[in-house]
Amino acid sequence: MKFTCLRSELSAAVSNVQRAVSAKASIPALEGILIKAYGSKLVFSGYDLEIGITTTMDATINEEGEIVVSAKLFSDIVRKLPEEIVCIETDERLITYITSGQADYQIIGISSHEYPELPKFEETDNISVNAEILKNMIRQTIFAVSDNMAKPIYTGSLFEIENNILRLVSVDGYRMAIREENIDSNSKNKFVVPGKTQSEILKLITDDKKDVEIIVGQRHIVFKIENYSIISRLIEGNFLDYKTTVPKTAQTELVINTRLLSNAVDRMSLLTNEKIQSPVRMSITADQIKLSCSTAVGKANDVLSVSTIGSDVEIGFNNRYLLDALKNSDTDEIKLILNGPLAPMIVKPVNSDSFTFLVVPMRLSAEG
Numbered sequence: 001m002k003f004t005c006l007r008s009e010l011s012a013a014v015s016n017v018q019r020a021v022s023a024k025a026s027i028p029a030l031e032g033i034l035i036k037a038y039g040s041k042l043v044f045s046g047y048d049l050e051i052g053i054t055t056t057m058d059a060t061i062n063e064e065g066e067i068v069v070s071a072k073l074f075s076d077i078v079r080k081l082p083e084e085i086v087c088i089e090t091d092e093r094l095i096t097y098i099t100s101g102q103a104d105y106q107i108i109g110i111s112s113h114e115y116p117e118l119p120k121f122e123e124t125d126n127i128s129v130n131a132e133i134l135k136n137m138i139r140q141t142i143f144a145v146s147d148n149m150a151k152p153i154y155t156g157s158l159f160e161i162e163n164n165i166l167r168l169v170s171v172d173g174y175r176m177a178i179r180e181e182n183i184d185s186n187s188k189n190k191f192v193v194p195g196k197t198q199s200e201i202l203k204l205i206t207d208d209k210k211d212v213e214i215i216v217g218q219r220h221i222v223f224k225i226e227n228y229s230i231i232s233r234l235i236e237g238n239f240l241d242y243k244t245t246v247p248k249t250a251q252t253e254l255v256i257n258t259r260l261l262s263n264a265v266d267r268m269s270l271l272t273n274e275k276i277q278s279p280v281r282m283s284i285t286a287d288q289i290k291l292s293c294s295t296a297v298g299k300a301n302d303v304l305s306v307s308t309i310g311s312d313v314e315i316g317f318n319n320r321y322l323l324d325a326l327k328n329s330d331t332d333e334i335k336l337i338l339n340g341p342l343a344p345m346i347v348k349p350v351n352s353d354s355f356t357f358l359v360v361p362m363r364l365s366a367e368g
Helices: 007-018 071-079 131-139 195-204 258-271 319-327
Strands: 002-006 032-038 041-047 051-058 060-063 065-070 085-090 095-100 103-108 125-130 156-162 165-171 175-182 189-194 211-216 220-225 228-233 252-257 280-284 288-295 298-305 308-310 313-317 333-338 345-349 355-359
Touching: 002 007, 007 032, 007 041, 007 051, 007 071, 007 085, 032 060, 032 071, 051 195, 065 071, 071 103, 125 131, 131 165, 131 175, 131 195, 131 211, 156 195, 175 319, 189 195, 189 228, 195 220, 195 228, 252 258, 258 280, 258 288, 258 298, 258 319, 258 333, 313 319, 319 355
Parallel strands: none
Antiparallel strands: 002 060, 002 085, 032 041, 032 065, 041 051, 051 228, 085 095, 095 103, 125 211, 156 165, 156 189, 165 175, 175 355, 211 220, 220 228, 252 308, 252 333, 280 288, 280 313, 288 298, 333 345, 345 355
16 A cells, blocks of 8 residues: 555544544554555544544555554654655555655554454434534533443433424433424434544534534444544433423523523532532522522522512522533523422523423532
8 A cells, every 4th residue: 555645634534533443452453543545535444343433535546455553653643744745655564654754654554354344234314414503402412411331321312303303312310401403304213322422523523514414224323524424333222201301380480691690600619529519509589599508618608680480499409510501501591490499490591492401409408
């Protein structure tokens, strides 16, 4: 194999694909990047048996072939090459020669035959979603994806398509995030995409105006983002019936400036950390919210003016869970809906259902 290409394009492709490479694997080839050179295109693949990222780029190919090279070493070398033109060549002993200007390297490669094949699957559905919309939907729900492997189904988000609506749902037992948008699709489908896969999608979306093609199979899914493809397994299992989880009643309801409340909760959080956990207490009356927090290091209080409909309520929250919901609300004002001190609080836009966040409260002690 022998080809010449641009260092900047090579470096970008390798660094993006490298994120799907195993840091430590029982199969040595999985710690590498598969490079294929055919026609006038280079194809790069990284794969850790759960998620794979592939991309293509133009190159001048003098001799076709393929090789696996150490992902970290190759990425580090390419990033620090002195010139924009890079020449890469391999010989029959799998030695890979990298030349740029006066700098040259020789590194040992691995045969491409040792690289596991990326999954092939039969397409059952295909939809296109605007990149900016998909990015915002993932960003506003991924914070509620669980990292607890005891219930693998919740380490991903439910993607549900019905009635020309795409809906994403994430839940971790302490909060739930629901985000929906109208899309041009007659599909009726649902599947669970791992949180790790969604994180990679966020990193690869750079042009908000283009569409992302989503190809769905029985057990796998592919997201095509410009010249990148992310292939991932789907998480199998029964996801929570989220529709029955969202309270239908409203004992207490109020509208408040998002940043005002977020800043106040942030101030209360100064007294808490990983070792010192204490709820942020909210006492909601007809015309104000009193916020307080008391820990071993001190006490904090704040008051916000607000107009409330319904019953007074005193309720406590984990500051981080509450802040996650507030910071992912993309509207200037939000509506808070409460049903007593022990039911989840609903956070949603004032005039739409584009997002719905549920935050489970913490039980408060008798002391104020």
